[in-house]
Structure formats: C-alpha cells, structure tokens
Amino acid sequence: MKIGSLDVWPPVVLAPMAGITNRAYRTLCREQGGGLFVCEMITSRALVERNPLTYEMIRFGPTESPRSIQLYGVDPVVMGRAAKIIVDEDLADHIDLNFGCPVPKVTRRGGGAAVPYKRRLLRSIIREVVAGAGPLPVTVKMRKGIDDDHLTYLDAGLIAAEEGVQAVALHARTAIQHYGGFADWDAIARLRDAVPGDVPVLGNGDIWTADDALRMVAQTGCDGVVIGRGCLGRPWLFRDLENAFNGSSERAEPRLGEVVTMLLRHAELLVEVMGDEKHGVSDFRKHVGWYLKAFSVGAETRRLTAQAASLDELRERLSGLDLDQPWPGEAADGPRGKSGERQKVLLPHGWLDDPDDFAVPEVEDALSGG
Structure with missing residues (x-):
C-alpha cells in the first residue's frame, strides 16, 4: 500500500489510542510485524504552544520508522502551524488527522467526530495542514458521522481527497455508537466506491483477528485496515496480520x-x-x-x-x-476494551443548525490526549 512517499506493508495501521499507543506499546507491536504505528492523539494547540508533555508524547524511539503523529484541532490556522512545526523540527514522517474521536471533551468543542459535519471548516483544516506538511503525507481518520441522521463520511472522504490527503480511514461507527453495536462494513465499501481509486481507503471496526482483516478487505474492497481495540493485550496480532497479508495461515496461539x-x-x-x-x-x-x-x-x-x-x-x-x-481460542480472540453506545453526542450549542457555517469553534484544550 502506497501512502504518499511511504510504502506500507502489510497494509496495517495501529490506531492511536489515548494512554495506550505510547512508545512502549508501539515498540512491542513493531517487534511483531510491520505497518504504520501511530502515536497517541495530540492537540495542535499544545504543539504550537510547546507543551512539554506533548513533546514527550511524540518522542519516538531510535528504531521507529516511519514516525506517525495524529493531530487533533478545530482551528485551521493553528492546525497548519502545527503541521509546519512537525516538518521544520523533523518530528515525524507522516501526519494523521483525527476527525473520529467521540469522547465528550473533544466533541463538545466541535473537534474529532464533530468536525466533518461542518464541511467548509473540515476543508479549511485539511487544506491548511496539507500546505503546512509540505512533503509529508497527510491522512485522515473519521467515523460515519455524528449519528444515523447526520452521516458525513462520504462528503468528508471526497473533500479529503480533493484537498490532497493521501489516505482515508473509516471507523465504521457513528459517534453516538461510541464502541457499541457492530461496525458497518458496508459503509467502508461505499466509501471505497466514492473516493478516487488512487487514494487508499482503510477500514476500521470489529477486527479482532487477522482473518477478520482479510474478510474486511474481501468484503469491502478497502486497501488496508486500522487496528484499535483488537490488539489490546495482544501485540502479536501484528504478527498474525503480517502472516495473513503475506498468504500464510500461521497464527499465534500463545500458551x-x-x-x-x-x-x-x-x-x-x-x-x-x-x-x-x-x-x-x-x-x-x-x-x-x-x-x-x-x-x-x-x-x-x-x-x-x-x-x-x-x-x-x-x-x-x-x-x-x-x-x-493453552490459548483459550475464540474466548480470547473476541471483543475487548470499552464498548456501549452513548445517549447523545455532546456538541457546541447550535452545531447542527448549519453544516456550511465556517465559524471556528471554541479553542481546544492545550493539554494533549483524547
């Protein structure tokens, strides 16, 4: 899989997870198999303001290559400045943009999964980051939308491709689903059909085993997969994924x-x-x-x-x-991590009134994480 200047094989991405995908866990996963391994989400404002904790969070080990950072933010100018800092200070080789985080402290400021509903704001953020990133590939991770009445993923995918994003990843749930219910893999197929063929589409959601990943690719036509909760307590999943995409049936079943x-x-x-x-x-x-x-x-x-x-x-x-x-089999292979749907998605006042409103919402926290 080609993402800008990066050759990624197997076509697997470790999803950024707050409090999980720090340097220690990325090291452990990298030892098992290949792919892109993304650090925890950081806020653009924290990077621009040179928050010491943020700089610690994006410190990579000497053997980590390529280095991937995920940025979150709501202000196009600040996001662009953050991207330029990443380039100028050689902090990473790849920038991923978070338009999928469903947690209240992010969405109530219009960030994460709330952003794609504001199409003009989304376009402006992506445009500024792509310009600031220069030679670095920029990718986007998003959800289907806020809820089933406010789906955004097809428009967002097309906007991202038009603005020069090098790959689009879809967690096939809405924000209100959080991590509950089941991922809608058909939405991944629809996104793959909608986005130009030269822009890779990656699928995310309900991949608990390497064979799930192969099923997703076969069922949706997506170009690769993003692994989140499926690898919690199972870093060897990346070994299985490498074997699977290389055509091997060998799977880890550790005692x-x-x-x-x-x-x-x-x-x-x-x-x-x-x-x-x-x-x-x-x-x-x-x-x-x-x-x-x-x-x-x-x-x-x-x-x-x-x-x-x-x-x-x-x-x-x-x-x-x-x-x-012995390995417990299906009982250990299945879902892990937090699940359950939310009663509502916290959004800024009047957020759903006008999808073309271009106003920049309240600035995000200067603290990193989400």
Whole structure:
C-alpha cells in the first residue's frame, strides 16, 4: 500500500489510542510485524504552544520508522502551524488527522467526530495542514458521522481527497455508537466506491483477528485496515496480520507462559519509557485484564496482579499460574476494551443548525490526549 512517499506493508495501521499507543506499546507491536504505528492523539494547540508533555508524547524511539503523529484541532490556522512545526523540527514522517474521536471533551468543542459535519471548516483544516506538511503525507481518520441522521463520511472522504490527503480511514461507527453495536462494513465499501481509486481507503471496526482483516478487505474492497481495540493485550496480532497479508495461515496461539513473558516485557518497557518504576507499573495495570482474558487465573489473582506496585510484585503475583495453559481460542480472540453506545453526542450549542457555517469553534484544550 502506497501512502504518499511511504510504502506500507502489510497494509496495517495501529490506531492511536489515548494512554495506550505510547512508545512502549508501539515498540512491542513493531517487534511483531510491520505497518504504520501511530502515536497517541495530540492537540495542535499544545504543539504550537510547546507543551512539554506533548513533546514527550511524540518522542519516538531510535528504531521507529516511519514516525506517525495524529493531530487533533478545530482551528485551521493553528492546525497548519502545527503541521509546519512537525516538518521544520523533523518530528515525524507522516501526519494523521483525527476527525473520529467521540469522547465528550473533544466533541463538545466541535473537534474529532464533530468536525466533518461542518464541511467548509473540515476543508479549511485539511487544506491548511496539507500546505503546512509540505512533503509529508497527510491522512485522515473519521467515523460515519455524528449519528444515523447526520452521516458525513462520504462528503468528508471526497473533500479529503480533493484537498490532497493521501489516505482515508473509516471507523465504521457513528459517534453516538461510541464502541457499541457492530461496525458497518458496508459503509467502508461505499466509501471505497466514492473516493478516487488512487487514494487508499482503510477500514476500521470489529477486527479482532487477522482473518477478520482479510474478510474486511474481501468484503469491502478497502486497501488496508486500522487496528484499535483488537490488539489490546495482544501485540502479536501484528504478527498474525503480517502472516495473513503475506498468504500464510500461521497464527499465534500463545500458551499462558508466552503471554506472561509478553506482559512483563510490556511493563518493563513502560518503566523504561517513563523513567520511573512506580509510574510505569501503575500505567501498566489497565493492560492486565486484556492480557489474561479468558485464561483460568482466578478473580483474586487478576485483582492482585492489577494492583501490583513494582515489577517484582508483578512477577511474584504471576509466578503461581499454570503457565502451560493453552490459548483459550475464540474466548480470547473476541471483543475487548470499552464498548456501549452513548445517549447523545455532546456538541457546541447550535452545531447542527448549519453544516456550511465556517465559524471556528471554541479553542481546544492545550493539554494533549483524547
């Protein structure tokens, strides 16, 4: 798959996930297979204002190539300035734009999944970023729309292609769905039909195994896939994906001992990246349930392991497990991470009144993440 000047094989992208796709996890996933591995979402304003936390979040390891940053913002001028900073300071090799985040702190300011409803604003943001990015490829990740009454993905995909975006990714859910229900893969097929053939379309949503990825490509005609929650606690999914796209039927089915080895390496990498064992292990705790999903380890062991305060404590609480347990199969392959639909999408007052309104909404937080 060609994305501007980048040759991407296998055609797989690690979706930016707040609190997940930091340097430690990207390293772990890269060790398993190829693709594009995108850092956590950052705000354009934070980058322009040189927020120290933001610069730490976009620090890449020496072996990370290509380096991918996802930007979020609502002000075209600020977004363009952020893109130019990325180029001038050689901070990344690829810029992805977030038009899909459904969380309230983003959408209530008109950002993320809310932006594509304002077609002129969307076009202006993309135009400014493409101009600021110069030689760097710019891609877009979006959702179907705000809800079923306010679908935006076809118009947004065409606008992105017209403004020089090098690839478009669609999470085939609306913002109000959040991560609930099922992804509408037919929408990915419709987007692939609508967008010019020389602009890759990537599909996202309900890819839990490498075979799901192959099914999505076959069913929709999309050019590649974006992996989000499916890889939580399963970095070896990227090995499976590389095998699958290379025509191999080999799939990872690790025993519990192999999973525990990977789990501990993840925790060690987080400690190394954060430079502090207490904070690294604390940050790792949310991953424990994902790694141990469907294995017979007992509720008390899960609870105590997720409360570990040091690497030694983590190792000790895992030491009594039956490490010869085989991979649990479908029970471990299935959905993971947060799910559930929302009752409403928080939006700025009057946001849905006029899709052609060009007013820039309230400026986003200077803090990164989403």
